[in-house]
Amino acid sequence: MSLLSVEDLVVRHGLLQAVRGVSFSIERGETLALVGANGAGKTTLLRAIAGAHQPAAGRVLLDGADLTNVPSHRRVGMGIALVPEGRKLFVQMTVEENLLLGKTAGRAGDWSVDRVLEMFPNLKPRRHARTGHLSGGEQQATAIGRALMSNPDVLLLDEVSLGLSPLVVDRVYAALQGLIASGTTIILVEQDLNRALSVSDRVICMLEGRVALEGSSKAVSRDEVTKAYFGLHRKSPGSVPA
Amino acid sequence: MSNQIIQGILLGGYYALIACGLSFMFSVMRIINLAHGSLAVFAAFALWWLASRFHISPFVGLLIVLPLMAAIGWALQRFLLERSARGGALLPILTTFGLAIVIDNMLFEQFGADTRSLAPYIGSLSYDSWEWPGSIYVGKLAVIMFASAVILLGGLQLFLTRTRLGRSIRATSEDPDTAGLVGVDARRANAIAAAIAMVTVGLAGAFLGMRATFDPYAGAPQLLFAFEAAVIGGAGSLWGTLIGGIVLALAQTLGAQVHPQGFLIGGHAIFLIVLFVRLSASGLGLRGLLRLPSRSAS
Numbered sequence: 001m002s003l004l005s006v007e008d009l010v011v012r013h014g015l016l017q018a019v020r021g022v023s024f025s026i027e028r029g030e031t032l033a034l035v036g037a038n039g040a041g042k043t044t045l046l047r048a049i050a051g052a053h054q055p056a057a058g059r060v061l062l063d064g065a066d067l068t069n070v071p072s073h074r075r076v077g078m079g080i081a082l083v084p085e086g087r088k089l090f091v092q093m094t095v096e097e098n099l100l101l102g103k104t105a106g107r108a109g110d111w112s113v114d115r116v117l118e119m120f121p122n123l124k125p126r127r128h129a130r131t132g133h134l135s136g137g138e139q140q141a142t143a144i145g146r147a148l149m150s151n152p153d154v155l156l157l158d159e160v161s162l163g164l165s166p167l168v169v170d171r172v173y174a175a176l177q178g179l180i181a182s183g184t185t186i187i188l189v190e191q192d193l194n195r196a197l198s199v200s201d202r203v204i205c206m207l208e209g210r211v212a213l214e215g216s217s218k219a220v221s222r223d224e225v226t227k228a229y230f231g232l233h234r235k236s237p238g239s240v241p242a
Numbered sequence: 243m244s245n246q247i248i249q250g251i252l253l254g255g256y257y258a259l260i261a262c263g264l265s266f267m268f269s270v271m272r273i274i275n276l277a278h279g280s281l282a283v284f285a286a287f288a289l290w291w292l293a294s295r296f297h298i299s300p301f302v303g304l305l306i307v308l309p310l311m312a313a314i315g316w317a318l319q320r321f322l323l324e325r326s327a328r329g330g331a332l333l334p335i336l337t338t339f340g341l342a343i344v345i346d347n348m349l350f351e352q353f354g355a356d357t358r359s360l361a362p363y364i365g366s367l368s369y370d371s372w373e374w375p376g377s378i379y380v381g382k383l384a385v386i387m388f389a390s391a392v393i394l395l396g397g398l399q400l401f402l403t404r405t406r407l408g409r410s411i412r413a414t415s416e417d418p419d420t421a422g423l424v425g426v427d428a429r430r431a432n433a434i435a436a437a438i439a440m441v442t443v444g445l446a447g448a449f450l451g452m453r454a455t456f457d458p459y460a461g462a463p464q465l466l467f468a469f470e471a472a473v474i475g476g477a478g479s480l481w482g483t484l485i486g487g488i489v490l491a492l493a494q495t496l497g498a499q500v501h502p503q504g505f506l507i508g509g510h511a512i513f514l515i516v517l518f519v520r521l522s523a524s525g526l527g528l529r530g531l532l533r534l535p536s537r538s539a540s
Contacts, residue, residue, distance in 0.1 A: 050423055078426030088420040090413050097403075101413050104406065105425030150425055 002061075002153050003028040004049070004080075005183055010042070011048045018044040020209035021058070025234075029183045033196035034216065036206035038231060042189045044207070044223070046156045049187070050082035051075040062154070077105035079153030083160060085189075087143040091132030095123055095142050098131055102149025109151025116145035119175050137168035144172070155179070157188040161195070170239050173199065193205075193225060203207035207231045245378050250495035252380060254471075254488030255388030259449055261471035263442040267484045268472070270415040270435045272331075273323055279465030280345040284295060285311055285447030286360065287349055287455050293363040300448055302361045308444045315440030317432045334357075340460060349458035360451035368452060386436040387449050391487070394442060395480045412433050412502055432519060470513040489516075 005025035019041040026032050034042045036169050040157040051062055056199075059121070060067045062078055089098055097194045106225050117124050120141035126134055131142055140160055142157030147155060157176075161169040173195065180186060180199060197203060197217045205213040206226040213220065213228035226232075251532040262330075264278045275281075285307055292303040318341075326337040354412055361368035402408040414431040421428050446483040450464060467490065475486025490509050497508020 052419060062255055071427075073425050076423070084258035084420060084423060088417060088423075090416045090420070093409070093412060093414055097409055101421075101426065103425075103426050106409055126527045146424060190527070242370055242436050 002026060003030075003063060005061045005185075006045075006049065007059045007061065009045070009048060009060065010052050010056045011044050012056045014022075015045070017056075019048065019055075022206070022211055023058075023212065024208070024211065025202055026185060026187060028153075028185055030198045030202065031180050031186045031188070033200035033203045034187060034189045034206060035191075035203060035225065035229065039208075041209040042206055043158055044081060046158050046187065046189060047084075050080055052082070052084075052155055054187060075103070076150050078108060078153075079107065079151075081146045081147035081150045081152035081154070082156040082158065083143050083158060085158040085162065087139045089139055089142055090156055092130065094128050094130055095134070095138075096127050098142050098146050099149050102146040105150050106241040107151045109226075111148045111151050113149075115150060117180065119148075120145060122171075135168075136164050137171065140164060140168075140172055141175070144175070152184075154185045154187065157186060159189050159191065159193060161190065161200050168172040169195075193222065197222070199224070205229055219240075244376065246495050246499060247492065248374075248378055248380060249384070250492040251488050252384040252388045253491035253495070254484070255384070256453065256487070257471040257490050258391040258395065258484040258487030259387060259442070259469055260446040260476070261483045262391070262398070262480070263439040263446065264465075264468045264510055265399065265472040265475070266442065267436065267439040267479065269479070270411055270414055270439075271319075271323070271432055272415070273327070273334045273338070274384040275439075276335060276465065277341040277345060277461075277466055278338075279312070279461030280349075281314070281343040281440065281443045281461075282447035282450055282464050282467040283458065283461045284345055284349060285457050286451035287353055287358070287458075288365075289448055290360055292357050293360060297372060299361060300363055300452065304444070307448070309443050311440040312437040315437040315443075315445070317431045318440070320429075323436065324432065326428065337429035342465075344448055344461055346461055352408040355457060357455045357457045358451070359380070359455040360448070361453075363474055364452055383449075387453065389486060390445065393400035394445065395484050398438070398442075398482050401453075407431075407434065467509070470509060474513060474516045 002025035292298040326333040369512040410426045416426040444514030471487040476484030493512035
């Protein structure tokens with residue numbers, strides 16, 4: 001059985017339909033990349049999976065259990081953690097306090113403040129600094145660490161490279177590679193297509209709230225994704241050989 | 243003069259106590275609770291009723307009244323403030339304003355217009371004093387109140403910074419949406435924060451009844467003092483609230499020195515001066531006026 005699946009999910013922002021009937025599923029240990037232009041509905045989809053947006057229709061299933069009406073704070077306890085777009089740290093609080101907040105749900109696991117600091121050594125000297133004063137890379141590391149502290153089964157990463165210098169992005173992805181290798185299930189939204197294709201097992205390209213292309217990251221060509229990205233080929237989802 | 247200063251500082255402890263709940267609620271839940279004074283008077287009446295009816299000492303009565311206040315805080319948040327907060331920033335203020343009127347008049351209906359005090363029920367504590375060097379006499383009750391204020395504010399500060407629940411409450415106050423995403427139940431955190439705020443209000447009501455008299459409509463002046471102390475100290479900062487209370491009390495004491503009628507005027511004057519200084523320093527604006535919190539650093 002799939003670890004996480006989404007069935008015909010529809011999410012609205014008022015009158016705007018941001019996600020229009022999206023379905024996919026992800027196996028344990030798999031890494032799925034979500035790509036698509038701004039406004040394609042990627043962030044809304046991730047937020048709906050994390051429970052921050054109530055969908056208008058459709059279901060979210062974790063290990064076969066229906067999560068659709070479960071509030072976000074309880075989903076963390078069930079093993080879903082989101083690193084939100086723009087990091088959304090608690091800027092009045094220190095790095096350590098932000099990390100400890102990730103433990104609120106109380107899931108068993110081996111992530112601790114020390115282990116996060118080991119994974120992101122650049123945070124070590126900033127442990128007791130307020131996150132409002134950190135650099136973008138340090139903030140992103142804290143945000144990822146905070147999500148890991150809940151010992152998630154599924155980690156949702158929303159544009160972790162946004163606003164970071166290429167060098168820092170490399171460092172963040174080096175840390176993520178370790179997570180991927182350790183078998184953590186990851187859904188990531190990434191604007192950099194090359195990077196998205198290289199770290200993921202499977203890629204979904206969204207266009208105007210729908211899945212425009214889905215396929216194995218190894219099998220799809222850059223060109224195909226680019227076409228789907230801009231809506232140049234209007235094929236039904238799944239027609240691309242996977 | 244040193245006598246006046248010491249008495250002023252001790253009175254400041256009382257103001258800090260009544261301002262504590264107001265400041266806490268504003269900093270954590272962004273709610274300005276206009277029913278603050280009325281709720282304190284309600285707690286005072288509850289203690290008075292227990293003492294006069296069942297001969298329960300007000301200090302023992304706190305064991306009953308404080309949990310009651312916590313329950314009231316929880317219910318207020320869950321059934322009233324949470325709902326009204328969905329209607330915008332103004333609605334909770336109007337709601338608490340209406341609540342103040344309801345409480346005042348219910349107390350009036352129940353207890354009449356008589357002025358009450360808890361002083362008769364605490365024995366000699368209400369007038370006993372210690373002699374400090376330099377033949378300065380300080381009221382025992384005033385010292386107890388000051389110590390309570392320091393312990394309460396310090397305890398709250400420690401609670402907010404050192405405990406998991408405290409961190410959850412701070413995270414919720416900063417960003418309830420993201421707090422949910424890291425696993426914090428924002429509704430629960432807010433309800434607990436409201437319960438804690440009401441416990442401090444209950445304590446403030448107890449000291450109000452012990453050091454002075456109260457009647458069903460005594461809430462408004464208490465709210466005013468609490469508000470002045472909280473704003474002078476920078477609303478949202480707990481230690482600032484203690485400083486604010488002391489500054490307010492010293493200004494009142496100084497005002498009373500200048501003229502027998504100057505007690506209240508001195509307090510209002512320092513409040514307005516602080517407001518204008520802060521307004522001009524922040525380049526005008528309501529945000530600067532309330533100086534949004536710098537909690538944990540304070």
